[in-house]
Amino acid sequence: MGRYAKRAKQARRDKRRLKDGLSMGGVPPMFRAEFVRIAAAWDRAVEAGLMADGAETKYHLTPDGGVLSVAEGRSGQVLANGERLTPSVAERLRREMPLLAGMITFYENNQLAGRGLAGAPEDGVMPLAPPCGPAPMPPLDKEALAQAQAATAVLVRQGKVAEPVGAMVIPAPRGGVLFAVGGRDGELYVNGRALTGEWSEELRAKVPELSSDLDRLQAMRAEWLDSPPEDRTLALAGACTDPNCHTPH
Structure with missing residues (x-):
């Protein structure tokens, strides 16, 4: 039993x-x-x-x-x-x-x-959550963009950057922008200046929300400077895969 x-x-x-x-x-x-x-x-x-x-x-x-x-x-x-x-x-x-x-x-x-x-x-x-799309694009600070473009135009006149410029344009959520271009001398310029450590820290203070983007740009610059100098004017035109990036390319 x-x-x-x-x-x-x-x-x-x-x-x-x-x-x-x-x-x-x-x-x-x-x-x-x-x-x-x-x-x-x-x-x-x-x-x-x-x-x-x-x-x-x-x-x-x-x-x-x-x-x-x-x-x-x-x-x-x-x-x-x-x-x-x-x-x-x-x-x-x-x-x-x-x-x-x-x-x-x-x-x-x-x-x-x-x-x-x-x-x-x-x-x-349970089904997987649908893939998230890119975060909403922050509004572009037109005044900051105009200032960055003007500073880059000075580089063009100095012969450091050739036209047309292949720029990477990354807006900050609360105003400000990073406008990155490659130079004829293999340098990477952001907002009109070479992205040295000192300039990078100044930019971080201005747009702290874009610190990770600055890290990425600094890594790119280091890679460029490790190889023989070449004209990088259009290098960023095909290098940007960030879905939140404003860019003319």
Whole structure:
């Protein structure tokens, strides 16, 4: 008699683990090891009295192999992968499964509101978020652009930069601009001056939001100066792949 009771208990656990078509045979190989690990965690939760045997359990999967399994415990608390969904557990799960961070927060909020699993999506693979496009283009500071162009025109008159100029134009969100051009002597000029360390620091103070762009330009300048000087006047015309860059090319 005990043998049949054990089989019935195992059948209920199997139903809890892999309900609604999530049989192990239908689980892609990349998820199987994680399913086995989480099933053992749920067994421990049942044995510890945290949840009822056969309680509803939801499974959310990510395309990179992550598995989040959620159930409601005996006292109404939310359990995730066999553990109480405490703040520290939630933070750890978000680090381990960043693609499911929003879903973990959803269950956290449900727990605070006493809603358990209410409103949760169906079991299965959660789609990846659509790729983000470039950030909105900040307005171009026309006065700053005119000043940078005038300073570059001086370089043209001095013979340091040839026309037509292939410029990289990067606006700052709160005003200001970087206007970068290559010179005949292999130098990289920004806003009318060679991008030396000193000039770069002055520009950082003026447009701190563009510090990463200055880093990129400094790296480009160092690469140029490592090779024999050549006319770089049009070098930036094909070098800019930044989707947020204003540029005449």
